[in-house]
Amino acid sequence: MQESTFSAVPLVAVLLPWVSLLAILAFPKRAEKLRLWLCFLGSLATFGVVLSMLPGILDGNIYTIKLASVVENLEMRLTVDTLGYYFGLVLTFLWLLATVYSISYIDHKHNRFFAFMALCESFILGCAFSANMFTYFIFYEMMTFGSYPLIIHEETTMARRAGYKYLVYAIAAGTVLFFAIVAHYFWGNGQLGFGRYGVLSLEFASRAALLTVFFTYLAGFGVKAAIMPLHGWVPDAHPAAPSPASALLSGVILKAGAFGIIRVCFNVFGVDLMRELKVYPVVAVLACITIVVASVFALTQDNLKRRLAYSSIGQVSYIILGLAMLAHDGALGGVMHLAHHALMKGCLFLCAGVILVKTGKKNISEMAGIGYQLPITMICFSVCALAMMGTPPSVGFVTKWLLGSGSLEAGLPVYIVVLLASALLNAAYFLPIVYIAFFRWEGDEVEEHGERHHPKLVFGKEADHELVVPVVILAALVIIVGIWSNVPGFPYSLVSKVVNVIFP
Amino acid sequence: MRLLHNYHYAAAMLLFCLGLHTVIVRRNIIKKLIGLNIMETSVFFFYISLGYLEGGIAPIRTGGADPARMVNPIPQALILTGIVVAVSVTALALSMVILLYRQYGTLDVDRLMREEEPEAGESGKEG
Amino acid sequence: MGAWRHFPIFMITVPLLGAVLLPFLGYVREKWVPYASLLPLGTSALLGVLLIGRIPSGGYLSYHMGGWEPPFGIEIRLDYVGLFLMLVVCGITTLALVYSRRYIEKEVSGGRRTAYYVLYLLMSGAMLGFVATGDIFNLFVFMEILALSSYALVAITGNRNAVRAAFKYILMGAPSSIMVLLAIGFLYSVTGTLNMVDLAGRIAESGFTEVLIVSYILLVVGFGVKAALFPLHMWLPDAHSIAPSPISALLSGLLVEVCAFALVRITLSVFTMRASDLVMGTADAVGVAAAAAVLYGGIMAILQKDLKMMIAYSTVSHIGYIFLGLTAFTAEGLTGAMYHMLDHGLAKACLFLCAGNFIYLKGYRRIEDLKGAWGQMPWTCFAFALASLSVIGIPPTAGFISKWYLILGNVEGGKWLYAAVLLAGSILAAVYCLRVIYYMFFQAGKEGAWEEYWHDAPPAMLLPVWVLSLATLFFGVFSFLIIPSLLKAAAYLL
């Protein structure tokens, strides 16, 4: 890799979402459509700017810009390395689609929702582009509070309760994380930056100290990444939030936690130190438990979004499991799953949103025959559901394949059992939805002209374009990315560069 | 016995404790203020004793007085300030007592503090 | 040596002189008093700003009053940290004064208004003198001006609760002043000097250990009452919540801080050399008290129904933060404590002024009444939210930076428990602050509680609030302007 070069582009990318905010502040009451489309433009521009860095990143450039420096080792700096860029690209893309979707979806208090959407995008992009834990933490905390209004947007009792739970978890996690970073700073000889092979070492600190740092980090990020005992807020927050927000929660905000763990494993501790400390079995066990148990919980949920939320909990732990394998393919699969899951789960939540908007149905048991009312949506839903199970050719399959290969590489085939179990459970909770949607229409029989018949397959009754287009794009990408993952800008092209360096 | 030799100081300390006791235990706010003044006076006494010199004379340089025999002028100067401060605090406290008596009709500190507050929203508006 | 050498003394005396001259204006044109009182404080602030960069972070500016060299005359000894605090004082007092005009017109009856501004200037000048002085008796004198003016300012509305709170404050404050005086007497009796630097040297050689320890304890108790350290804080919640809001802002945002600072200075630069054997025992006790303060203040704040009461208890908690930074005895901890004085001053002043806006406009004091406040008073509510974030310590506000250094300092000092307490304190802060924010922004107000349209406080009251809340953000993002110098200065102090 080359030395990092100064560039203002990361800062521009982080600040661009604020354009949307300015648009809202400029016309808080007038020109509603214009204002919302300006928000979309802000999001689009952000994505464009991030995309413009792609050639450079693929050449191995690192862009960096120092924002502020408290003291020598404690600085706010944005650095776009390949890993950060990968996350940034995924999130800005998903954000773009969610923003489009929201324009039609959100029906009250647009200003607040879009303002905080924009703020959150800016903050998470800051997370992705952080050069060190200090910066990461700052953006991470801001993101935590910025996403609160998104969760409680509906302002129902359920949403308030979910928001409250979210805050409790997030603040506790933030505190633990804060402690972790202070401890890291203290024992890491003031090195908070992300090193290519990790920055901590046993030279400066004892084993116990490093273990403390690791597990406080794990606990701190684990709340966002919904590792099992810490997942409590997720199943409440997702159903309560408006669908685009749920998609972002699942697709991006959970990933911010997972991304933090990736950073901790790769760039703070480094693979060698992880091996030396022997922490990976604990992590792997936690991840496995999460994967299986969350899937079992998902089976029991009738609320669609709640089921999806539990599914997310399990899926994010794929990433953690991939890391814990400490093997090339495992890491590759895990990190790539960050994007894969964002695509799939984003699509699924948006589908759930379409269903809610068009039919007002939240529970799976009410959805009989819905595939005929909303054919495009439900086809996309089915595609993603199949992908979640790991059906080729889709991104889900790529993940599963790589993770399986990684577990063999790590010499622990037991992970394959977990993966298979997870795939089965995924099938068990996703296929019924597809089945109910397309093949069970008893419940929805209507009586007309004296005979009972089922609603016909009617195209054109679909929801607005703003709602459907993002869904279709995501579903298409689930397949396309699954097949051609090496296209520049697609996950493999970026992640393999990172992982190849770490596991030569 | 240093304690007996320093009996001025010891007396000042006892006076100080007496004053503090009055401030803490007495319920009448005027008596509390008296206790406060006893405390202050004890400290003044302590300071002045600090400046004392065995067989000393006033620190005024007239008629070839021997500087080595003069008592220490600094505590005297300091305590002048102390007295002024004490007077000022007492004046302020007394004026508050006047106001409190007008408003509550009692000097008993327990009853003063126990007195129900008017509705919380009102308290800022009066005056 | 240029004219700037004389700036510190003018920073102190100009507000005092202004206070003396203000009544004259009061007789002639009472309406001009609020504006005229800005002049001396503005002058002080300007002089302070001009001093920036003159004092190296390891050095100090020593000004000999009357030309007498230190042990004989009184010295103003202004190091980097002191100047930093003086600037904070100037800034916050000026802003709260801008705020005062409208608020005082409503809350304080005519005859007392001039007295309000006189006392306000006296208090500001006294704080400046208090921070700058290098003589321990002079410290006492300024502390008394400070105390007297604050007693009176708490009572200035003249309503019975206010007078009662002020009297409670006197009953605790006056004995504590006497304790300080007694402690100074003890110190003088065994050293024969009052200059702080000289004292440090003499204490290091002195053999009267018992006297020194007891005088230190008395000083801690005396200043502890003024700084509202936990078991001695009883006066604070009443006084701070009942005083007019700009005064609450000063009391909470500055007064307790400068008193804590005095204790910091006495601990570090008077009892220096023998810190290990003399001060440590007391300092440990202070640490325990401070940790208790953090938790107690936080919990009590959660239990409050009155907004200003809640903010006042939050101050109790944050004083604990400052003392925990001090008792860590590391450069980072001290830096954290100093920076916390800045950000707590700004944030708390802002919160109190916001609470004042609600009282001014609607007369609402209870937290419950603030449900749905956002609809009518968005600017106030946003400022409140921003300042709350700093109180909690959410990045990128200044509260985060200070918390960072406080915790780092305690970790470096090996005081893990205190680091945990600090974290717990910030969780408590999150609970009580976010509750208010939640009410403001996400709850519907009662029918008729708020106007339908935006009707926020007048600009003269919004401006200080916004300047303060943006300053918490500014000093969070641009902490690098100050932190390195503070670190150096702190290392020098230790």
Next chain:
Amino acid sequence: MKKVAALLFISALAVLLLYVVASMPPMGDPDNPTATHVIPRYLERAEEETHTVNVVTGVILNYRGYDTMGEVTVIFCALAAVLAVLGRERRGVIHGFVDRSEVPASVIVKTMVRFMVPFIILFSVYTILHGETSPGGGFQGGAVIGGSMIIFTTIFGLYESSRRIPLKVRAPLEGAAVMGFFLVGSLGLVGGGNFLTYAWPRVAQGLHPSLVVWLTVLVEVGIGLGGAMVLTSILFAMIREEEEIAPAS
């Protein structure tokens, strides 16, 4: 219970303080730190350095003049505080003093007071002006004037005394002490020294000793007048009743 706790606490404090007293340097010993450290210079050189014979005055006004400046600010602050709490009489309206005592003051008392007060004030003037050569000074003199006003007011009532020292006389003089200090202090700056420098380094050889003495006396007079007026005003504010009585015309 509370009383017992207080008593225990106080006893513990007393024991502690007495213990400290027992370990303090012996009282009156010429080898004490208080008698050996800073003092000798004051005692030996005060006369030539401050041109005051009374070393206490030299310390108060010159060596530690800044403290005294703070002190006069404290008095002024006390006045402002009392007025903030109790409020002040309005201009042009004299407040009546309701005599509540059972026995009205007799003619003898009235005559004696009328006779004595000028002498008391004369004495206080002496105390103020002679502060730098003999025991006394601004504070003492001011306090004596204040005392004389207390006597006068208790006997003749607020109406009479506030006619003798009306608001328009008192008000400008209340800040006299602080202003005097500020004036002299700033003059010191003009003279090339630091704030509160009496001997002006910029003037060759410094000021003439008698000028220094005059400056000292100026400050003393300021303190005396200021103190007296503040005490009087505090007194008036305290005994003022709520009801306001129009001047007898």
